[in-house]
Amino acid sequence: MNLFDVYPLYPITPVKALDCIITDDKGIEYLDLYSGHGVISIGHTQPYYVEKVKAQLDQLSFYSNAIQNPLQVELADKLGKLSGYTDYSLFLCSSGAEANENALKMASFHTNKARVVSFENAFHGRTSAAVATTDNPKIVAPINAQQVVTFLPLNQIDLVEAELKKGDVACVIIEPIQGVGGLDQGTTEFFQALEKVCKAYNVVLILDEVQSGFGRSGKFFAHQYHSIKPDIICMAKGMGNGFPIGGILIAPHFEASYGLLGTTFGGSHLACAASIAVLDVIESQNLMENATKVETYFMEAIKVIPQIIKVKGRGLMLGVEFDFDVNALRKKMIIEKHIFTGGSSNKNLLRILPPLTITTEAIDTFIVALQESLAELNS
Numbered sequence: 001m002n003l004f005d006v007y008p009l010y011p012i013t014p015v016k017a018l019d020c021i022i023t024d025d026k027g028i029e030y031l032d033l034y035s036g037h038g039v040i041s042i043g044h045t046q047p048y049y050v051e052k053v054k055a056q057l058d059q060l061s062f063y064s065n066a067i068q069n070p071l072q073v074e075l076a077d078k079l080g081k082l083s084g085y086t087d088y089s090l091f092l093c094s095s096g097a098e099a100n101e102n103a104l105k106m107a108s109f110h111t112n113k114a115r116v117v118s119f120e121n122a123f124h125g126r127t128s129a130a131v132a133t134t135d136n137p138k139i140v141a142p143i144n145a146q147q148v149v150t151f152l153p154l155n156q157i158d159l160v161e162a163e164l165k166k167g168d169v170a171c172v173i174i175e176p177i178q179g180v181g182g183l184d185q186g187t188t189e190f191f192q193a194l195e196k197v198c199k200a201y202n203v204v205l206i207l208d209e210v211q212s213g214f215g216r217s218g219k220f221f222a223h224q225y226h227s228i229k230p231d232i233i234c235m236a237k238g239m240g241n242g243f244p245i246g247g248i249l250i251a252p253h254f255e256a257s258y259g260l261l262g263t264t265f266g267g268s269h270l271a272c273a274a275s276i277a278v279l280d281v282i283e284s285q286n287l288m289e290n291a292t293k294v295e296t297y298f299m300e301a302i303k304v305i306p307q308i309i310k311v312k313g314r315g316l317m318l319g320v321e322f323d324f325d326v327n328a329l330r331k332k333m334i335i336e337k338h339i340f341t342g343g344s345s346n347k348n349l350l351r352i353l354p355p356l357t358i359t360t361e362a363i364d365t366f367i368v369a370l371q372e373s374l375a376e377l378n379s
Helices: 047-059 070-083 096-111 128-132 157-164 188-200 222-226 269-284 287-304 327-335 360-377
Strands: 014-018 021-024 029-032 089-093 115-119 149-152 169-174 204-208 232-235 246-250 310-314 317-321 349-352
Touching: 029 360, 047 269, 070 089, 070 269, 089 096, 096 128, 096 169, 096 204, 096 232, 096 246, 115 157, 149 157, 157 169, 157 188, 169 188, 188 204, 188 222, 269 287, 287 310, 287 317, 287 360, 327 349, 327 360
Parallel strands: 115 149, 115 169, 169 204, 204 232
Antiparallel strands: 014 021, 021 029, 089 246, 232 246, 310 317, 317 349
16 A cells, blocks of 8 residues: 655655754754654653653553543643633644634634634644635635635734624634744734724634644743733644644633533543643743743844845744745755755745754754855855
8 A cells, every 4th residue: 555645755764853853764863943843842752751651651541531531630730820821721632723623613603603714824724624714725625615714914903803893703713923824923913903803793713823832932822922812722733742632722701511522532641641741841941931042042143144034933933034935945954954944835934943942052053054055055
């Protein structure tokens, strides 16, 4: 049997990793500044994380959500305290797309409406309603396109309010920092106005923190820079440091009932053990503070490269924009300089999403390699 060929692959085979370094089957070491799409939050094979996951595997890896699972309660408690959302409720699932699906479903149940407002260049997943709210027609199949979604530009609150006034909108879904879309973000003025109009028209405000959450922005959630409290917050990626887990935080005014939401694998014993370990390490190693420190260093150090026309993002969700397609540059960085970076729908943007443990010395290594690569491509 062959694999279904939907992923363009680099000719690299990783076999082990530690913190921010990946080693391939030839013994070549790579600096990981992409974390597998922002998934690795506390570093590859972090010792405490590995210990906790292995210990849980020796006890019980999985049983269904038909029984009590104290690890879910522990995770909810720690997550509430570290994020500041102690009064919200947690529903666990297995991925970011699934988190967004459940958020959209909750909003539709709550309002008894169906239309969704999303934003240009948004990415919310590849399944059902989540992909319908993703601004990329190439990955939206006819079955997904049945969902009615209105895409609006960022930072134009008048356009949002004009749609909400029509009375048929269930929710607004937005990334605090766009990931795949190219690291654009709304202003604080826009986010605060968005929260206000959603409340005024009884529309659910969903913040998709799948990539930006769990400390990557320098705060636990990136929307916290704007002093707002959404109705539902979606999480995944860094939540499990590579173990599949996702979840949504749900505001107190939503009412739960048996069967309203459900999942087979979400909140398994092993998944909870992984996420609890992630939270412990983020807190004990002050990784949110490190994200802010390294961002500050990066913003200053990157100025030595004149070809960069714009630096985007926040914390350790960063990008450098050029006036040319960066595909060849990214390939050279991986194959010749042995540094993983990311791309986006903005073909001129090189994305930087390292583990939150990254050091300023690693940023120096990246900048030197970037300078060399640009010179070699132009020679």
